[in-house]
Amino acid sequence: MTRDRTLGVAVIGTGRMGSDHARRIDEVVSGARVAAVVDIDADRAAAVAARIDGCTSWTDPAAAMAADGVDAVLIASPGPAHEAALLEAFAHDLPVLCEKPLTPDAASALRVLEAETRLGHRRVQVGFMRRYDEEYAQLKSLLARGDLGRTLMLHCVHRNASTPPGFTGQMMINDSVVHEIDVTRWLLEQEVTAVTVLRPAPSSAAPEGLSDPQLVLLETSGGAVVDVEIFVNCGFGYQVRCEAVGERGTARVGDAHGLCVDAGGRWGGPIAADFVERFRDAYDRQVQAWVDATRRGEVTGPSAWDGYAAAAACEAGVRAQATGARTPVTLAERPALYAPEGR
Amino acid sequence: MTRDRTLGVAVIGTGRMGSDHARRIDEVVSGARVAAVVDIDADRAAAVAARIDGCTSWTDPAAAMAADGVDAVLIASPGPAHEAALLEAFAHDLPVLCEKPLTPDAASALRVLEAETRLGHRRVQVGFMRRYDEEYAQLKSLLARGDLGRTLMLHCVHRNASTPPGFTGQMMINDSVVHEIDVTRWLLEQEVTAVTVLRPAPSSAAPEGLSDPQLVLLETSGGAVVDVEIFVNCGFGYQVRCEAVGERGTARVGDAHGLCVDAGGRWGGPIAADFVERFRDAYDRQVQAWVDATRRGEVTGPSAWDGYAAAAACEAGVRAQATGARTPVTLAERPALYAPEGR
Amino acid sequence: MTRDRTLGVAVIGTGRMGSDHARRIDEVVSGARVAAVVDIDADRAAAVAARIDGCTSWTDPAAAMAADGVDAVLIASPGPAHEAALLEAFAHDLPVLCEKPLTPDAASALRVLEAETRLGHRRVQVGFMRRYDEEYAQLKSLLARGDLGRTLMLHCVHRNASTPPGFTGQMMINDSVVHEIDVTRWLLEQEVTAVTVLRPAPSSAAPEGLSDPQLVLLETSGGAVVDVEIFVNCGFGYQVRCEAVGERGTARVGDAHGLCVDAGGRWGGPIAADFVERFRDAYDRQVQAWVDATRRGEVTGPSAWDGYAAAAACEAGVRAQATGARTPVTLAERPALYAPEGR
Amino acid sequence: MTRDRTLGVAVIGTGRMGSDHARRIDEVVSGARVAAVVDIDADRAAAVAARIDGCTSWTDPAAAMAADGVDAVLIASPGPAHEAALLEAFAHDLPVLCEKPLTPDAASALRVLEAETRLGHRRVQVGFMRRYDEEYAQLKSLLARGDLGRTLMLHCVHRNASTPPGFTGQMMINDSVVHEIDVTRWLLEQEVTAVTVLRPAPSSAAPEGLSDPQLVLLETSGGAVVDVEIFVNCGFGYQVRCEAVGERGTARVGDAHGLCVDAGGRWGGPIAADFVERFRDAYDRQVQAWVDATRRGEVTGPSAWDGYAAAAACEAGVRAQATGARTPVTLAERPALYAPEGR
Structure with missing residues (x-):
């Protein structure tokens, strides 16, 4: 057309x-x-x-x-x-x-x-x-320019105020961490090769039976290590942060604050209520x-x-969550149709 | 239609x-x-x-x-x-x-x-x-809620990296400060009643004959005082800031930073190049x-x-710039067609 | 000894x-x-x-x-x-x-x-x-290096939570703004030559008879312009900020925040209660x-x-406060004993 | 005496x-x-x-x-x-x-x-x-008040610009991470019970044979999980950060910035050169x-x-570094002389 x-x-x-x-x-x-x-x-x-x-x-x-x-x-x-x-x-x-x-x-x-x-x-x-978020796009562009050298680690935080009824531990991987899995693949242009999940003693605010928060560790084909805090009942709002650690410096997104108020003995401002507010644009x-x-x-x-590779990493994540063990991610061969751009 | x-x-x-x-x-x-x-x-x-x-x-x-x-x-x-x-x-x-x-x-x-x-x-x-900028809209909404009490002062900063050839002192008022004049009227819902302009010794980066930067002082019908730094050859980028000082607290916009990089012995990030980048949305x-x-x-x-009232304040501003004296702003009577909303 | x-x-x-x-x-x-x-x-x-x-x-x-x-x-x-x-x-x-x-x-x-x-x-x-405060010392050192060119303006904010009984408008100059007068003289290595005071409609939190806040404008022997918000009943804490605007950039102190808390839908942290807390070190x-x-x-x-020059500027400030007019500062000749260092 | x-x-x-x-x-x-x-x-x-x-x-x-x-x-x-x-x-x-x-x-x-x-x-x-650092002391005091609920996780970053000749991987644990081990024990008032170390592909700036950076994971007797990025040749300065994730909010130290400069198209400021500068006070x-x-x-x-418990955790850390496996920390019984305060 x-x-x-x-x-x-x-x-x-x-x-x-x-x-x-x-x-x-x-x-x-x-x-x-x-x-x-x-x-x-x-x-x-x-x-x-x-x-x-x-x-x-x-x-x-x-x-x-x-x-x-x-x-x-x-x-x-x-x-x-x-x-x-x-x-x-x-x-x-x-x-x-x-x-x-x-x-x-x-x-x-x-x-x-x-x-x-x-x-x-x-x-x-x-x-x-998230690939269309202004901050993530800036981070991608910075990493692609190579000023910071190769990216060695990502530190990610993903927090929701609370979960709807019926939200399960598997959904923490499939619905939430899946975004960090895609961000990792996209920013690093590498596949996820293994997943490990650590489960701290749950918050008393977590619904019965939900181990919340968790720390998810991803390893990639290029040897990078990614840690993700997933905390879906943090109580205070919606937050997404990502810090890329390169050989010559680090870059961080997720702290942008438009309005700062000084009142009542405190400086600061509001936190987004949910992903709709944070990612509307x-x-x-x-x-x-x-x-x-x-x-x-x-x-x-x-x-x-990208959808398939994320699904495979999520499957490994859900198994890692259940077993506590480091779990490899196995992928089919990548068809030529999906060859990485610019290669 | x-x-x-x-x-x-x-x-x-x-x-x-x-x-x-x-x-x-x-x-x-x-x-x-x-x-x-x-x-x-x-x-x-x-x-x-x-x-x-x-x-x-x-x-x-x-x-x-x-x-x-x-x-x-x-x-x-x-x-x-x-x-x-x-x-x-x-x-x-x-x-x-x-x-x-x-x-x-x-x-x-x-x-x-x-x-x-x-x-x-x-x-x-x-x-x-600017009334459609997300940050200013948040500031307007905060002031309208009244949490900070009546607004007593605004501190404004308006900086451009450099001016095109032919940019005059009058244009500093008519093309640049006019935004702060509108922001003042809109945030405070008051008219500008007087303008004073102070002119520091100019920057050596200012074009010959341009007194840059200047400090513009606005007074309003409700007794608020507004100071505006207008600096159109600051050299380092485009910046707009506004802090509203209320009876019980202050609120500030203009410092939002999406990406923070730590490298080369410094933390920080890029400054917008111009108003197109800053105010695209x-x-x-x-x-x-x-x-x-x-x-x-x-x-x-x-x-x-709003267009007329800004023009009248700009005219007073240009006179104040020339004389160095406090210059009153005189307005025609406001037709009923333009009665303030909600009154 | x-x-x-x-x-x-x-x-x-x-x-x-x-x-x-x-x-x-x-x-x-x-x-x-x-x-x-x-x-x-x-x-x-x-x-x-x-x-x-x-x-x-x-x-x-x-x-x-x-x-x-x-x-x-x-x-x-x-x-x-x-x-x-x-x-x-x-x-x-x-x-x-x-x-x-x-x-x-x-x-x-x-x-x-x-x-x-x-x-x-x-x-x-x-x-x-204040000359012994770490942040002000860094600012002084930065300006002295000359990286930002000549300093053209200072924007200062000086806020106290509240005043003790008997605090007068003259004390706003003599006890509070005197610090900004000294900071101006020290950072710029210039004398204050004139003072103007603007008085917005007072905050309803100001004690009867106290015109609080005020905007104090200083001019210096080198042509710099300094604006000082003095607000001694701001209600929310003690704050001191100073931004120096140079020919090639600006530098700001007063926003240092050690602890940032995200909770209850807000990010931010505590504001110092008073000058003892802020300036203990x-x-x-x-x-x-x-x-x-x-x-x-x-x-x-x-x-x-330095003590004498500050007293002279304060005297002019108190007169400027009373008359609303720009008031010159007159100094005796500077004895050789007090010749500026390094000249 | x-x-x-x-x-x-x-x-x-x-x-x-x-x-x-x-x-x-x-x-x-x-x-x-x-x-x-x-x-x-x-x-x-x-x-x-x-x-x-x-x-x-x-x-x-x-x-x-x-x-x-x-x-x-x-x-x-x-x-x-x-x-x-x-x-x-x-x-x-x-x-x-x-x-x-x-x-x-x-x-x-x-x-x-x-x-x-x-x-x-x-x-x-x-x-x-570090227990005597103003920011850490504020964090300790905040956590002790209990406003954020029980602490579930700590995210720590520990970066040095570069290492002296002869600096080994074991020293990354014994000389560097030992501080995070003590901070963990002190902030949480819990013992470290296990250590795991992940080693990303090393930075090209790392000396031959040094696997730098690493991600060290600590587990504690109360079920908290702590991740520590240790990166001793990050190239750009000395940085220490710590974010405590509680049941009702998070608190972060390590970003305090006294001086912010806007110049050359960038906002930001200097990063401390080393621990002497950062922790002098x-x-x-x-x-x-x-x-x-x-x-x-x-x-x-x-x-x-405290010295003994840190040494025991470091020993486990060095073993974990060598094996890649989760390594328990075993402690002797705590003598009454060292009973926790206030119990």
């Missing part, structure tokens, strides 16, 4: 993430429109569609993808539904922005990878939106970048390989 | 600001398109139009405003051309986003004000984009807010009264 | 400052002992002396200075008593550390200056202890430096000229 | 640390004097003694301890000489400030512990000077606290037990 055409997007899933993406495409992003929304809950899909001009609603992703005016697909349904939706998009040869995880496990991610490889060209961008930039690339006929951003 | 229609904007002026706004409406902002561009230099206008699908080019603002598909006007021509363009927009009853200054002096700003008053409804939003938000309000049939943001 | 002898100090005045200095010499400072304490309240002097081994108590400064084992004098009595004590110390040719102010007004300070000039050598160090260093120099037979630090 | 007597200190060892301690006692600390210095190099000892009034020089620690005017001992000789000197001090029943390590290994530390236990009262303070406070306690007839500060 050419740039003179507004991109018609089918949004699959109208839960929290899906309806927010629909709003974003409708109100924030330039050059795209929500052509269709899909949900197994027909009423919910219809309610979202009713708020958007020219938007139809569906319960079947395949039907939506075949509908008039649909040029691209944004998948924001629950993880287990991703594989089918991705394969359907491949069948229509439609570009896809797929919310993370690509799929819930490495085996299904590998099937998606193979299907895209058979297609012969990239169609999928995975929703690792990154979500906007991610979807705009996807729309822009798609209108140019390109696919950029995190690939299905 | 209704929300289901993309807003067709005529951009008047295709210099640095105008062409950037055209790019913004074309690539960044949701719900609007560049329907027409206008420049007395026909070739320049045509070149900009050629890059944008469905965009026509003109040398006469009136013709552009009358053209098919033009729903709104963004004025980014040189200040002396603003009055005529604004009156023409009023003649077509088109909503306008007018880059600051509204007009170059208080008398012409007053004529615009009176014309809009005769029209009977607001049509103009003035481009004081604010420009985006400003135009998006204008497009959104316009599509809803509303006019929000800084009004023609 | 030689370094092998412990310096016997007579402390004149045993109020808050005097008894703290006695404690400091007794417990913190190396190479000195409290040989005598003096107070018109004989009981208070005796109580302090009783806590210190080998210390005698007196009501008459002259008698104390003549006593056995007294090698030097620390004057911490109320300001109006300083002149007589200083002249008595000159009569005994004893080295003196005199708490600021040197004397309460410029005329009496000039008499002290002339008496020391007649003596023919420096005997007095004035207690401007500076007081210790000041007295140690005085003891060390005295034991070497030298007189260093702020001189009687 | 009573407070009216100046404490006569014998300083054992006149290398870098010993001669600096002699200078400190002579010039900085109140209430103490250097009565004797000891070194196997008689000339070096004599040279130090010659600069200090009333100071004798010796080659035999025992002789110095028996000399007139010696009331206390400061041991700053090489680690292997500590045990003999400590036992000699016990024989004279003299109070001792012993530079860390107490002794080079856990077995010899245990012998010292048993000797002091036989003496029946504490005589030894070990030189873990802590060293002063440590020795003053020891002198003050000794003059009161008390022994406070880190005990021989």
